[in-house]
Every structure is written in structure tokens, then in C-alpha cells.
Amino acid sequence: MTKFSKYIICFICFFVMSLSAQGENSEATKKFDVKEFIFSHTGDSYGWHITTWGDTHITIPLPIIAYSKEKGWHLFMSSKLDHKEYKGFYIAQEGKYVGKLAERNAAGEEVRPIDLSLTKNAAALIINSIILICIVMSLVRWYRKRPSRSVPGGFVGAMEMFVMNIHDDLIKPCVGAEYKRYAPYLLTAFFFILINNLMGLIPFFPGGASTTGNMAVTMVLALCTFFVVNLFGNKEYWKEILWPDVPVWMKIPIPLMPVIELFGIFTKPFALMIRLFANIMAGHAIILGLTCLVFLTVVKGPTVNASMSAISVILSVLMSFLELLVAYIQAYVFTMLSAVFIGLSRPKAHHHKTKEAKLEIK
Amino acid sequence: MSLLLPDSGLLFWMLLSFGIVFFIVAKWGFPVITRMVEERKEYITKSLQAADETNRRLAEVKVQSEAMLEETRSRQLSILRETSQTKERILADAKEAAQRETQKMLQETQKQIRLEHEAALTEIRSQVAILAVDIAEKILRNKLKEKDCQMDLLNRMIDEAQRENLAN
Numbered sequence: 141m142t143k144f145s146k147y148i149i150c151f152i153c154f155f156v157m158s159l160s161a162q163g164e165n166s167e168a169t170k171k172f173d174v175k176e177f178i179f180s181h182t183g184d185s186y187g188w189h190i191t192t193w194g195d196t197h198i199t200i201p202l203p204i205i206a207y208s209k210e211k212g213w214h215l216f217m218s219s220k221l222d223h224k225e226y227k228g229f230y231i232a233q234e235g236k237y238v239g240k241l242a243e244r245n246a247a248g249e250e251v252r253p254i255d256l257s258l259t260k261n262a263a264a265l266i267i268n269s270i271i272l273i274c275i276v277m278s279l280v281r282w283y284r285k286r287p288s289r290s291v292p293g294g295f296v297g298a299m300e301m302f303v304m305n306i307h308d309d310l311i312k313p314c315v316g317a318e319y320k321r322y323a324p325y326l327l328t329a330f331f332f333i334l335i336n337n338l339m340g341l342i343p344f345f346p347g348g349a350s351t352t353g354n355m356a357v358t359m360v361l362a363l364c365t366f367f368v369v370n371l372f373g374n375k376e377y378w379k380e381i382l383w384p385d386v387p388v389w390m391k392i393p394i395p396l397m398p399v400i401e402l403f404g405i406f407t408k409p410f411a412l413m414i415r416l417f418a419n420i421m422a423g424h425a426i427i428l429g430l431t432c433l434v435f436l437t438v439v440k441g442p443t444v445n446a447s448m449s450a451i452s453v454i455l456s457v458l459m460s461f462l463e464l465l466v467a468y469i470q471a472y473v474f475t476m477l478s479a480v481f482i483g484l485s486r487p488k489a490h491h492h493k494t495k496e497a498k499l500e501i502k
Numbered sequence: 503m504s505l506l507l508p509d510s511g512l513l514f515w516m517l518l519s520f521g522i523v524f525f526i527v528a529k530w531g532f533p534v535i536t537r538m539v540e541e542r543k544e545y546i547t548k549s550l551q552a553a554d555e556t557n558r559r560l561a562e563v564k565v566q567s568e569a570m571l572e573e574t575r576s577r578q579l580s581i582l583r584e585t586s587q588t589k590e591r592i593l594a595d596a597k598e599a600a601q602r603e604t605q606k607m608l609q610e611t612q613k614q615i616r617l618e619h620e621a622a623l624t625e626i627r628s629q630v631a632i633l634a635v636d637i638a639e640k641i642l643r644n645k646l647k648e649k650d651c652q653m654d655l656l657n658r659m660i661d662e663a664q665r666e667n668l669a670n
Contacts, residue, residue, distance in 0.1 A: 259511060265516055273527060279531070279535055300535060300539060304536070325524065327532040328531075332523060356516055360516040364524075
């Protein structure tokens, strides 16, 4: 890690330098806004921008589905919205809804319609979901075709090892005795996050969308864990929250501990949501920032630009390796913490344990 | 701030796609995989146990067979010893029987010889008696050629017979 931190420090130094250079040559670099570049690439968009060749943007148009209170449901391709209005809908360039689909109501105010557009991230989610289903079902089909107890090799074997590794070394010890009931959900969450993380690292179509670096995605995942934990929590779990084993003055008259515990119910999934989002988002931002070095140093002349481009490529490669690791680690951490929370939601009653211990001593 | 505010549209699509993925994969995907692997694991464990059991039994059988071999060997030795003893005993018995038989035969022969000897003696005695009578007859005939002698003898015989009658 020290190596990586060195590289990151180097990167920051160069970045600061280039930013100061940008300040000096503000006129020349006005065209290139790093912040805008990074956020436009990590954020969502209505079309899937692939590349810009000269002045032509090559973009895959995606369907826009919107419900306007005045005009009802609308379905059209995003290419119709290219710098113009279509059926009263347009993409806001400024104001509250910058970058979002907007329309004007009867009073002439800018409002958001109910927007269920299949955006870049939504399309990427669907693609990734299809890939995941294909991988898992190909494994299942392999087993169905062969006689029972045959051992897979190659890709199927590797995937089987991967699945069983997560199942046996992560879910089993973290959830505890009732792991069988929760294993399918946790495995699904792990592989869903992993495939989205990995696809996000591929810089071109069908990857490149920062799905797990988006709050909506991580929020759904965290909510799933939240519901699994709290809907299937047993009596002992709720007892520990509402009437924990602490001195009575901490519960009555001011329910100090119950309040803290109740707060904990929500902070746990919230932390899951933010952790995954922030890690993936930051990783993408760093790689994009490194790539920006190339464009930022153009004004510094060919020598500086060439050397900085080389550094940028080297650092990007290193960051990509780090991101590969992060993609796995974040999926692992999300699954592990979910498993731990689920395990905590099904504790065994304490007096049972002491009874058992007494029996053992006897 | 839009970075931290989840989009309702994306929320909907995420919920939909994750829901579908979860439904398919958690129902027909992962449980099948884990079940298959666990079945296989169980089978392997069982096979290993069976192999261990077989090995253990094999070792037992080996020990048993060795013990049996040892026993057989000892029995063979004892049988051989017994046989030689029996042989000696039979030989000794046979010798004794032969001796007894010989003794018996010898005794029989001696008896036979004694009997024959006695028979021969008896015959010789009778022959001698006949011879003596013949000789006596011849001597008598020669003596009776004279008349006096004949008369004398006749008288003596009548006397004798008279004496006998009187006695009676």
C-alpha cells in the first residue's frame, strides 16, 4: 500500500501543479473543466455517450419515459432531446434541475415530470443483471446436463469455487446457524455488486457506467439488507434493542439505550449505502482525474504534456489495478456486514446459553 | 448535491432489475449450485470414510490371516510330531506282536513234538508187545511139539480153571 500511497501523493502534487497552471492560463483551459468532466462521467445521463469524433458525438440513444401531470405518459428516444425541446420536455441547462429532464407547467415554472427514463445507469444495470443471470444459470445448466457429482473445470469450476468460497468462508461464519435461509440473498448481493463494480471499470460500452457509484443503486441494496435484518429479526433481537441488558437508570425514565439502539437500526444500512457508493465513486473519480492530466497539460507545451501523459497512463494503470481490488473488497465488505447484521438479528436467548453452559459443566 | 440525492427513476429501475435478478438467481441459481457442491462434498466424505473402513478391515483381515497361518504352522508341527510318535508306537507294537506270535508258535511246535513223541512211544510199545506175543507163540509152539509137555500144560490149565471155579 505504501507504493500506492506514494503514487497517489505524486498524483496529487502533479494535480495541484496543473491546477495552478490552469489558473494562470485560464483562458486557454476554459474549454476543459475537470470537475464537470468527472461528474458527467461518473453521473447519470439520458443517452449513452461513447465517444466524440471531431464535432460529432457518438451516443447510444436510450428511451425516455416520463409522466407529466398535464400531458400524461410519454415515451421517446433521448436523441430527440439533443439540444432542443421535444413535446415540451427538455434537459435543464441551469437551475434546480440541471442536467435533468424538465418541462414547464401552465404557470411557466420549470417542473420535474415523474421521470422513469431508462438512463445510462439503468441500462447498465439491466445489462449487468443479464450478464449475472447468464453466468449463474450457465453454472446451473452445467450441473443439470452432467450426471450428479461430476466436478466442473474451467470457468464453471472457477465460478463454483468463487461461489462456495463466499458461501462457506463468509456467509456461514458471519450469519451463524441459520445461514441456509439467507445464503441466496447474500450471494445475490455479492455477485450483483461485484459484477457492477467490475463492469464499471471497463471504460467503454457495455461497461463504463458507474452503477454502484450511484446513491440510488446502493440505497436499494442497503434497504434490502435493512428489511431482511428487521423483518426476520427474532424476539431476542427486538428485546436487545428495546430493553437491553444495561442498568435500569439507562432505560427509565429517559430511554437512553433504546434510543441509541433504534438509531443503530438505521445507521447500519446507511453506512452500507454510503461506504459502497463513496468507494466506487472515489475510485472512478481518481481514474478520471488522472486521465484529465493529459488534457490539462496541453497548454504547458509538448514536452510537459508528453511526460505528464506518460505519468497519467502509468498511474491510471496502477489505479485500475487498485480498483479491481476495491471492486472485490467492497462487494465482500457489503456482503460480510450484511451477513453480520443478519447474524445479529437472530441472536440466541442468553439464559438458554447459560443453561447450556451449566449443563456442560455438570 | 445531486450526487447524494438518489434519482427516483434509477431507484425504480434498480429495484426492478435487482428484484428480478434476486428472484431468478436466488430461486434457481445459487441454491442449486450450493446443493450440488454440498452433495458432492458429502459423497467425497462418505467415500473417504468407506475407504478408511475398507483399509481398516483389510488390515484386520491381514492380521487374522497371519494369525491363522501361524496357527496352521504350529498345528502342522504338532501333527508331524504326533505322527512320528504314532509311527514309533506302531512299530513297537508290531515288534511286540511278532515276538508274541513267535513265542506262541514255538510253544505249539514244542507241544506237537511232544505229542508225536508220545504217539511214537505208544506205537513202539504196542509193536514190542505184538513182537513179544509172536515170540512167545513161536516159543510155545516149539515146546508143544512134545506130548508130555502138551499134557502137562493141559492139566495145569484145567487145574487152574478148577481152582478158579472153586474159588467162585
